[in-house]
Structure formats: structure tokens, C-alpha cells
Amino acid sequence: MGEGRLGGAPSLPSFVPPPTPLLPLPSPSSSTRPGRVCGGGSARRRGGRPSAEGGGRGREAGPCRRPGRKRAGPGWAAADMCKMSFKHGTTLLMVASYAGHIDCVKELVLQGADINLQRESGTTALFFAAQQGHNNVVRFLFEFGASTEFRTKDGGTALLAASQYGHMQVVETLLKHGANIHDQLYDGATALFLAAQGGYLDVIRLLLSSGAKVNQPRQDGTAPLWIASQMGHSEVVRVMLLRGAERDAARHDGTTALLKAANKGYNDVIKELLKFSPTLGILKNGTSALHAAVLSGNIKTVALLLEAGADPALRNKANELPAELTKNEHILRLLRSKEGHRKS
Template sequence: MDRLVKADVKEVELVFIKGQKSSITFTLTNLMHTMSVAVSLYTKKPSFFSFNKPFSIIPPLSSSSYTLLSQPSDQPPLTNPPDAITVKTTMVPLGKVNHDDTRRRFSKPGPHIFKDATLPISFLGPQVIEHLISSNTQISDTDFFFNKAISGCSGNQLTVLLQSAAVSGKADLVRTLIDHGGDVNHKESNGRSLISLAVEAGNLDVFNVLISSGCEIDNSVDHVFHYAAAINRVDLMDALFRAYKNTDSIDSVDFNGRTPIHISAIHGCTQVIRFCLSVGASPEALDVDKCTPLHLAAKGGHLDTVECLLEASNYSKYALNKQGKTAFMLAIENDRSNVYGSLHLDDALSRAARIGDVNGIKSCIDEGANVNGKDQNGWTPLHRAAFKGKMEGVRALLGYGGEVNVFDKNGYTPLHCAVEAGHVEVTLLLIGHGAKANLKCQRYGYGGWFEI
């Protein structure tokens, strides 16, 4: 005979509830026609699992029920391989034996002991899935535990779990929940979609799963481009742009009237701004406070972002918000001295160079102005001082590293400006500092620089 008893299940399934005991009842049947059978039950974790009857006697052809109990725990005790109930048996020829005799009988190995069954223990329910989603530790065979746990969940529970999974970045788990009945178009209490959660968390793989599964967004509450902009994720911006194929979305506004470029400016996300500009977004959009993105970048002191926005818009530098303040004024209020030069000091330096104000030139440069910064026409301060014949101003600018052979947009150097205006002394001074008298004038056209 291969075994003395038969179990009514092939495995036992416990619904795990955090902090509570779990229990499951199963039945063993004595297959012997004339002899009673003693039964011993145990697991690998006797401190966690227990039985109402660890030792018992089953009369011939009779059945007996057993209850497996698990201790309260903060997380399901998932192991690979999973724990199991081992069922051992031995025949009781006289039909009766006390518990002490039964224990002694099972404590001695030998041919009289039968191993009749091994019943794996599985944990079911949403709290098991929550643990698998949130766990930072990689558990072997996660899919096995996940698929087991799902069988103990309702459709509504799977849908709720999708929210956590969308944030987790575990795209395979998201797909499994959807495949088993989770509603991909479930909304948060505030109306946001699962795609909003995935984008806000920066999970591109989850986003792709949701898109392929038919997840939809509501533009009035799902400010997905703004979420991607806030974390400087060009890849997500590009994926969103391709998925929704709507150029208007790149200039969509949130509840504060801010576009994705505004959000990028707040966080100093220059890469996203460049992407938005490349697909047609406006760098001069105004929020509810009439702030341009440049206002917000200047307030935060994000130099790279400030310079990127200045390249895209000459107007923004002079735009006034609702309080009548420029981006430069906001930078001063917030002590963002690193952006002063780009926003204002370069302009002040150009004015000082134009009138030959040596003290003004020195002050601006000492405060951070770029001695070789160019205006909208490509003129540096040295171009202006040379054209106006301001000898001492030219001398001061050269002393601070002003470049003598730099071209403006029309291909003119400071030397060209001095010669054209007839300032002989300035011309000689520039030549003495390396200006090339025979440097050919160049102009910039669609094909690049060319000589004339």
C-alpha cells in the first residue's frame, strides 16, 4: 500500500490579512478497511503555523477534519519553495493508543512510518499582492506568488491594486492585474487616470502597458505633460506626444494656467524645455499671474533654463507679470545672483560700453556680466564701445578679456566698427591687442557663414 490516508485537497490556501490570524480546514480520510491510522502533521515553521490536532487517530474508512492556523504577521511569509503540510501516518493495530504513545511512535523513523501527503501552503488575497508590489526585495518566482494571490481577489480589489501597481514601475504586474480583470480605466477619487499615476512616478514601461491596454485620459484633470515636465523626462514627453498625436497638448494649461514649459522652468528642467520648443510650444505663454516661463526660471535661479528661454524669446526678458515685475526683478527679490548677468547685467554692460562709463563697465563685470555677451544683433560690449569711439571703455573691456576678432550677425568685428566710424585711436588700440586688419568681413546666411 502506497498510503494510509487521502487528503481532500492538493494544497491549502490561506487568505492573508495583515495583523490577523488566518485559518483553513481540510479533511483526511483513512483508506484502511479494518485498521485505525495515527496521523502526524507538521510544517517547516512550527512557530508560525500550528494545527488544532497535530496528532490524531482516524478509525477505519473514516474521515477527520484538521485546521491549519497561522500567526498574525505584518507581511505574508512567502518562501521559495513554499512551506507545506507534511502528513505522516502509521497503523494502529489495536485501534486505540494515547497521544504520548503516538508521539513516541512518530519520533522513531522506520518502515512503520508512511509519508502520505505534502500539501503546499499558498497565501491569497489583495494584501499579498500589495506586498509583492511594494516590496523592494526581489522575491524569486514573484509571478508564481502573484498568480496564486490573485485567485483570492475580486474584480474590484484587482482594480484598486492597479493604482499601486501603476506607481510601482513593475510593468509585468500591471499587465497581469489587467489580464485578470482589473479595470484599466479606473479613476482616482479626484478623477485622474492610471496613466497620470504612471507618468508622475516616471514609469515609462508601465505607461506603455497602459497605453497598449486602452487606458484613456481626461485632459481636464490628467495633466500628464506637466507631470513629465516636472521630473525632466524627455522620453516620457516624447512618448506622450506620440501616443496622443495632439500638438495642442504641449501648450495645455493646468489649474494655474501653466504650460509644461512653465513647470519645467520652475524645476530647472532645460532638456524638457528644448523638447517642447522643438515641437512648437510657446516660450512666451502667461500663467494666471501673467508670469512667463522665464519669470519662474529666474525666480528659481536656474541659469541653464534662463539662458535657454532667452535664446527662444527676446520679449520675455522685458515682460511684466501681474505685479509689474520683470524676470530680473524676481531674481533680485530671491537673491538669484547667478542669473543677473543673463537677465540684466549684460544689458547694463552694453549701455556702459556705449557711453564709455569705465566704472559702470567694471561694476557690471565684477557683478557677473559676460564681457563677451552678445545682444540680439550679435554685438558685444566691445563692438559698441569701438563704434562709439570710447577709448577708455575699449581699454577697460580689453583688460577684462574682451574678444577683438568676434563677429556680429552681419559679420563685423569691433575693428570693423571702429574703422567704419572713423575712430583712428581706437582702431590702433584694437590692432595692438591682436585685431586682424585683414580679417575678411563675413555674413551669416542660410548656408552658414560666407565671405564677402
């Protein structure tokens, strides 16, 4: 038994690729040497060439150098450093933006670094700054022409990344600079969906007030309300219902927010959903929220649904009563008591 019996597998989360180290990174709080924009960086010199992985016996060459200072070797200057790329197309500007080194970012940009250059995965310096929540870096990049339109191979944008990780100030900055509120991953997940998945209430309120569609589903039919219910985010569920979320919106497999919350035993979510009178009967997938709660052994959930009017005499598509799905005596007593009241 389990979720397979309910005809509704758990929803796989939508995902902007997680933050992975671009290079071995120095700490943003590390002290810097006098006269340098930032201290020892992640590229090392070996035989006159930088190594993305570090190592070797050469002295460390910081990603930002004194303006105009020559590198060891003929023809090397700060501007050359700014234009170098490492493994997978990573640039020093991406590294500095990821780590939140605002002084490094400024120096690299002033030395001619390409702000909108994309890594092999499609990510840019703006994407990494947004993903990591470095709003000061994001604002600076916009001053020098950063674009919000670049996408990763998964369809990710700076706005989607910031929303997934709950960076409200970054989301606000991106929207002010023209980010598309309707951006979607290639699986259909929107910024609102990703924020709902993570339970970021302040980001959700901002997105909704900026025109996000509260009922926009992914390609598999999963709506933001559904994913918030599966994750147990009751406050998010409440806000979305108040903003017009469809309480009975079903995924392509027929499961609804209430059924998923009942299966998980998220009683605070169920209480919010019940305020909007969702369907308590048999759903398109042939089962009910009560069947799901009984099958999962959630005693308090069963009591909540029965009190709201769920019918213990309904049979699922396998012709089973809720009482036939459990041996829990407490649940059986609740079901029999309700059935007795219903008959009387």
C-alpha cells in the first residue's frame, strides 16, 4: 500500500540547478591586501597559465589586480585576466558574483569583463549573484547592462533562481529591471511555483502583487497550491487561497491539494483548505481524501475530514470503503461513529 494505491505519486520538485562551486572560492569576508581590490584568488599560475583547479607551485594570482599591473610573462595585464575563462566556460566575474565579492566584481567590470557572457550551462554572472542572494552585486551588474533574458539549459533565469532560494530583495530588484514575471523552467514551473515549493511567503506575496498567475501549473498539471500543500506550507496555502487559487485543481493523475495533504497528514494545510469547501467525495483518480488519510494512518486527519462532512460510506475505484483500508482501532471507531450518525 502507500501512495501507489492512491493513484498519485509524490510530485518531483522543479529545480533550478543548485549552486555548485565554480572554482575553489575565497571567503567573501577574508581580508585583502593593501593596494589590491581583492586578495589571493582561486586561479594559480603554473608555467604562465592559470589552472581552474588550483595547485602547482606558482604563487596565487588574485582574480582582481591593480589596474594596469602586468602579470608575470609578456603581454599579460589585468584586462587579460578579466577575459579569461576556466572549466565549463566559467569566468572570474562569475566566480566573484557567486561569492559576493562586490569589490572584485566592480574591478573586473571596469577592466572590461563581459557581463552577459554565458557559461556552458547557460548561466551568467547575474544568475549566480541572484541565486546566492547578493543583491548589491545584482544592482551593480544592472548598472553596466546585465540582461535578465538569458536562460540555462533547464530554462532557468535569474528570477527563477532567486525565487527558488527565497531571496526577496533580489527578486524585487530583478522585477524592477524588467525580469519577466512569467518566466518558466522547461517543465513549466514558474517563479511563483518555485517560491511556493520552498515556502517563501514574502517572495510569494511580492510575485502575486507583481502579476504572477496563482493557478499556472507545470506541464504535469501541478499547480502552486498543490505543491505548497504537498510540502506542508500552510501559510502559503492560506495566502494562495485568498488570492484565488483553485482549491480543487488536480494534477494529470487526478490528485488534488487536499488529497495530498491528507496523505501526508499536514493538518494545518487541511484546515486552511477546508475553509474553502473543497471536494470531499471521490476524485477523478477514483479515491477520496478520506481514503488517503485512513490508508496513511493519520488519526487526526481522519477526524478533521469526518467533521467536515467526508462520507465514510463512499467506495473507491477498487470498491473499498475507508474502513477496509485499516486495522487501526481508533480510526475504525471514528469511521463507525460517523457512519452511525449519518444513518440516524
